[in-house]
Amino acid sequence: MAQIIVLNQNTKRESGRKVQLGNIGAGKAIADVIRTCLGPRAMLKMLMDPMGGIVMTNDGNAILREINVQHPAAKSMIEVARTQDEETGDGTKSVIILAGEVLSVAEQFLEQQMHPTVIISAYRQALEDMLDLVRDKVSVPVDVTKREEMLKIIKSCLGTKLISKWMDLACKIALDATSTVAVEEHGRKEIDIKRYAKVEKIPGGFLEDSEVLKGVMLNKDVTHPKMRRRIENPRIILLDCSLEYKKGESQTNIEISKEEDFSKILKLEEEYIEKICNEVIQFKPDLVFTEKGVSDLAQHYFVKAGISVIRRVRKSDNNRIARAVGATVANRTDELRDEDVGLGCGLYEIKKIGDEYFTFLVECKNPKACTILLRGASKDVLMEVERNLQDAMNVARNVMVEPRLAPGGGATEMALAQALNEKAKSITGIHQWPYRAVARALEVIPRTLIQNCGASTIRTLTALRAKHHKGDSTTWGIDGETGNIVDMREFGIWEPTSVKVQVLKTAVETAILLLRIDDIVSGVKKQGSDGGSAPQQPAQSSEGPEP
Template sequence: MKSPVLVLKDSLKRDFGSRVRYGNIQASKSVADIIRTTLGPRSMLKMLLDAGGGIVVTNDGNAILRELDLAHPAAKSMIELSRTQDEEVGDGTTSVIVLAGEMLHVAEAFIDKNYHPSVICQAYNKALEDAITVLDKIAMPVDVNDPGATILGLVKSCINTKFTRQFGDLIADLAIDATTTIGVDLGQGLREVDIKKDIKVEKVPGGQLEDSKVLKGIMINKDVVAPGKMRRKILNPRIILLDCPLEYKKGENQTNVELVKEEDWQVLLKMEEEYIENLCMQILKFKPDLVITEKGLSDLACHYLGKAGVSAIRRLRKTDNNRIAKACGAVVVSRPEELQESDVGTGAGLFEIKKIGDEFFAFIVDCKDPKACTVMLRGASKDVLNEVERNLQDAMSVARNILKSPKILPGGGATELTVSAALKQKSSLIEGIEKWPYEAAALAFEAIPRTLVQNCGLNVIRTMTTLQGKHANGENAWVGIDGNTGAIVDMKEQKIWDSYNVKAQTFKTAIEAACMILKIDDIVSGIKKKQAIGTGPTPSNPKIEEEGDADNEQILPE
């Protein structure tokens, strides 16, 4: 017998080592180039067409990238950076892609000179550590108990790069109001703010954007079960929240009832009615004004509750039910027989049903100490409201970051220029082969201010030379570029700030991702090959391996 032969298909076409790195760097740079023009106040908008035929008009980095359909794996990992940044700190999604793309771009020259990727990555990691040290030095503490000019200025500088900057302070005020409403004090100057769970953004087309407001309570797209019988406006309501059905449990599969006499049917119906009446009486003995359940509510239960003057809402989302519990101080109960007085919510000042446009909305507002709230957005169309919501989410994330980590840094590219100047000075102290990649990383930080200058339509070389000269001695750490006018100004005077959390996360994510992509030296497909019709194992050679991967196929001997 012959020995087994391993056949490597298309081995000449496969890329190894530096060829793969060049391909990855080009793919990453392409992703960065797509959204480079969306950085800063004078940024362009992108119009995206989704698979369903809808359109999205935005300059939010994460919103643009998640709509892209890319085949290259390195480009996909770049898109993942933006999603990570958005989940972690909520802002800086464009900056992180631009910075990561620049880090890979400057590394290309060292790959040409046969530098080992580990050497480049080691220099980059050292540069990251020194960059975070510089951030700690120039960061300015903020008093979170004074949500005035400083926090407003920070949120406004975030909003100024967005579509909604034309509406002035409105979005910034909404974001600060919402986050300070739900903030839970943890002591030692720290606060816990969960904007995803505790803040609901309700978009209602119609009206003007100026009609948008933060409700000290909850707004849900529901009406009472029986509008004719039940009250639609209640002052200081007692609220009971349930996550169980108020209807008879029908055992469809597990129950077999045999009715012999006609009276048995009446007995069965009577049992059902008594069961529902018993449920309602257990609820009514706590004298509630409003009962809300996540499940169904039968007509008979509706009758008993309506007769007692209790309003009811059914089939509510669990997330909305939890928000109502946090807003009015109620406890969601699973079994009516286990209800206690402490489970009844008494923190709400008003329950009211309002009709906006063609739909009814229930408002549970004027809560005493709400730990959840709703932001009601009004606007001309759904497209405008969707973009306003994306901008509001970013603004709320920035406000949350300040409440969690009360430190700010200069905006307008000033932070990156300061870090770049500090790393250039330190590179002269580094010995050995790591010196040059370290210095290249220092230059890569200038990509952010350079992109801001480009998007302002200024002379890039002249403006960047002036900025580098001002930062060379390390004294003018707060000098940057005003993204609206293109002037070189002091960021403190213009109140253009960045959150420490956002900037630190941007640097860490960008450099760590660049290192990961540089260390890739081979791309191997793990997709199983589909067998062509009519090419199965033959009787003469039944042992052909059918599940080799796309590149390696092992052929066994006959």
């Protein structure tokens, strides 16, 4: 037994270094997949899902969602992109490429037998310095109230996307939608794009027909053909209960002995439906939305009262309508009050687009929710346009929440690399080498931009280094279209500081996390090479008795 454990300890010692190098390899492999997707000259990836459907995109998060990987380190890299997307909605490609590079530069130190803890502490120090530099030295404040400024910022985000051909329209849509759903709460801005800015895609028409509706649109029609399909300034009631007879919850079966009992039960049902309809009708609404069903008898009462009813509305849509028209969703009809009625809608109408009917609640006075109506040639185009718009809206949101900007086009990374190199001179001891390596890793962003547009990498990068080295300007970067060096201040490519900070944090922290792993224990049984299971080996546990 003792012999086995000694053997096991030997192999384990070897596995520590092996695992770290394996993790670095996995991180680099994921970064290599994403690398060609950075910048305006980005290539697209064609992804096939298990069902045989295809997705064509250069959206980093969308690509990584579809990739199927086995290596645990690669899985955690994909998780990183998800985190970045949820947190800021932008910078997913940058964060993966940077994390891969920060891992990659650690490889030489591991091979020189430097302990991972030393590398990690140097990385931590570098991260703190980078975050201070971004906030104090590199970023500039921005005036959120100036529409032109905001459109410029969103433009720089969309330059790399498929939608860049319809740039002005897309920027307007993104900015209008984001400013519509912005709400001030307790002194801070609350901008919930996911919940209140819904994108509705209708194939057909031209992309130029896309617009932001000052209100809400649903893929629904009225329940009865005699109900009105157009009302100006409607009174709107929103319900979260069914306008049908509730079946008894406890007694599910009724025994009827006499014939008149049956008509009595029917009468009870009718009376109940009449009662709940009257509770709604007394508020004189023109329009009723409910999340549940509406029985035929209830429809009859509503048609008589001249009320249009739309049923089986999604909960999220109902909340959006409530925000747009200023109504409150009622859970029971007997709880309705006058202040629950929504009066903020200017026009309700139902239009037929293609073969389907759509309900429009538009011209709202102060909508805090909106619908983005997208038109386009095919489903694939619309899906990609929606992904691009989500990114643009996230950029607008980030700037509104934290109104500071950092120069794009690799300028921020280059400025940080230069500053870290200077600072490394004051660091004594072994830590300075990993610290310098982080500065070298940051150059991967401008280098990738140069590579993706086919310019001379070494020459351009050296010239860019020289610009940052001699001048005090931090805004020199790469024009992703041509590969030339340009001043981002004049070129007008800016990114939200919150995205940059999140990219740096996530990338370095992921690298630190993966470097701390020195063993991967799998709970999966390995299959033998001949198809049968491998011969059983004695349990080799490091928790056994000491040799």
